[in-house]
Amino acid sequence: GSVAGTKNFHAYYSSDSAALNQSANTELAFNAEKHDTESVYNTSNGRYTPGVVGTYYVSSTITVNDINGAGDDLYLKFFINGNSSGYQYGSSRTAGAGEPFNQFIASAIIPLTSASDYISAYVYQDAGGNRHAKSELSDFKGFRLT
Numbered sequence: 001g002s003v004a005g006t007k008n009f010h011a012y013y014s015s016d017s018a019a020l021n022q023s024a025n026t027e028l029a030f031n032a033e034k035h036d037t038e039s040v041y042n043t044s045n046g047r048y049t050p051g052v053v054g055t056y057y058v059s060s061t062i063t064v065n066d067i068n069g070a071g072d073d074l075y076l077k078f079f080i081n082g083n084s085s086g087y088q089y090g091s092s093r094t095a096g097a098g099e100p101f102n103q104f105i106a107s108a109i110i111p112l113t114s115a116s117d118y119i120s121a122y123v124y125q126d127a128g129g130n131r132h133a134k135s136e137l138s139d140f141k142g143f144r145l146t
Contacts, residue, residue, distance in 0.1 A: 007050040008143035009041035010034040018133040020064065020125050025084050028060070028121045028133070030140050041140075048142050049118040058090070058142035059107035060121040063134040067102045072127035076106040078119055089119075101134065109145065 011030035020026050029046030040050050050056060058078055067074050078089040090108030110119055121140045125131055 003052075003054065003144050003146065006144045007038055007040050007052065007054075007056070008141075009036040009048060010139060010141040011036070011041050011043060011046075012139040013133055013135045015135045016132050018138070020123055020131045020133065022129050022131070023124075023126050025079075025122045025124050027082065028062070028123060028138075028140065030121075030138070034139075045120075046140070047118040047120050048140070049116070050112065050144060051115050052144070053112055053115060055109060055111050055145045056119065056142055057107070057109055057145055058119055058121070058140070059105070060140045061103060061105045061138060062123060063101055063103045063137035064123075064125065064131055065101055065134070066131060067125060067127045068100065069127065073125065074102070074104055074127070075124040076104045077122050077124075078106065078108050078110060079122055080110065080112065080117055080119060082118075082120060084122070103137070 014032040090106040
């Protein structure tokens with residue numbers, strides 16, 4: 001049978017309390033789920049662990065406050081096994097747009113070569129402290145392609 005579409009999940013933030021560290025990669029641990037058909041997403045650490053070698057599609061959207069100065073940058077990206085020195089899948093960079101809230105979107109197709117591999121969404125921002133992802137407007141989702 002077909003494996004496409006299996007190992008799927010959709011997680012989101014249920015509150016605005018997800019702080020985004022300044023000038024550091026922050027692993028995004030979305031704390032609530034709309035669905036998780038095979039318990040592949042962990043809301044306590046934000047890791048998508050399908051448990052099967054294959055190719056996966058992931059996407060993340062975050063809405064962040066006060067990324068509004070001309071020099072404010074935000075990078076939304078995915079790492080395998082938390083390896084920030086490895087390849088950054090789906091890296092999306094956006095500079096401030098002068099708005100109180102900005103939405104950022106990244107997606108990627110990622111091959112996993114070990115059943116213990118996991119994918120996490122990360123954000124890097126240099127706009128200063130006191131930045132957070134808005135609840136219900138920030139999410140992480142994925143599924144198996146092959």
